[in-house]
Amino acid sequence: MFKKIDHVGIAVKNLEEAIKVWEGLGFKVEEVEEVPDQKVKVAVIKVGESRIELLEATSEDSPIAKFIEKRGEGIHHLAIGVENIEEKLKELKEKGYRLIDEEPRIGAGGAKIAFVHPKSVTGVLLELCERKE
Ligand SMILES: C[C@@H](C(=O)O)C(=O)SCCNC(=O)CCNC(=O)[C@H](O)C(C)(C)COP(=O)(O)OP(=O)(O)OC[C@H]1O[C@@H](n2cnc3c(N)ncnc32)[C@H](O)[C@@H]1OP(=O)(O)O
Numbered sequence: 023m024f025k026k027i028d029h030v031g032i033a034v035k036n037l038e039e040a041i042k043v044w045e046g047l048g049f050k051v052e053e054v055e056e057v058p059d060q061k062v063k064v065a066v067i068k069v070g071e072s073r074i075e076l077l078e079a080t081s082e083d084s085p086i087a088k089f090i091e092k093r094g095e096g097i098h099h100l101a102i103g104v105e106n107i108e109e110k111l112k113e114l115k116e117k118g119y120r121l122i123d124e125e126p127r128i129g130a131g132g133a134k135i136a137f138v139h140p141k142s143v144t145g146v147l148l149e150l151c152e153r154k155e
């Protein structure tokens with residue numbers, strides 16, 4: 023059911039500056055994409071079978087803006103690749119996990135994504151991600 027760690031999301035104040043820092047480490051940004059539905063701009067770094075997602079808010083009311091206001095820059099969410107996101111959401115709902123998204127939404131790279139509330143997952147914002155590889 024779980025395929026792999028799809029990506030780790032990192033909240034950053036300024037994407038261009040963050041890209042310089044991460045590329046200085048030797049990583050390579052594959053693409054930069056805006057995801058208006060999530061009010062974010064994303065820089066994707068491939069690391070083996072997983073990714074690092076650098077996230078900048080595109081509006082004041084972006085979840086990333088609120089997160090940085092409260093906690094500063096840092097790890098924001100953990101995304102796990104799943105075979106069938108609808109099935110997983112149904113299972114977690116039945117088990118009483120607090121779903122932020124009852125239905126999947128479209129995320130970076132056209133993946134189907136849905137979030138589970140951090141209060142239900144030991145303080146971790148969990149993203150389920152179904153991606154056509
Ligand atoms: C591009 C796409 C993709 O992969 O394709 C993405 O990733 S988009 C990535 C951006 N989109 C998202 O994050 C969408 C899902 N996120 C949300 O719906 C929101 O950010 C929530 C997670 C519901 C939090 O929003 P809310 O307005 O409730 O903020 P809040 O500060 O009042 O947070 C409520 C409680 O959750 C905690 N909290 C908030 N954000 C957290 C996070 N990222 N990790 C762990 N805990 C977190 C706060 O500390 C607070 O706990 P205390 O009360 O104990 O202080």
Ligand SMILES: [Co+2]
Nearest residue numbers: 031075101149
């Ligand atoms: Co993500």
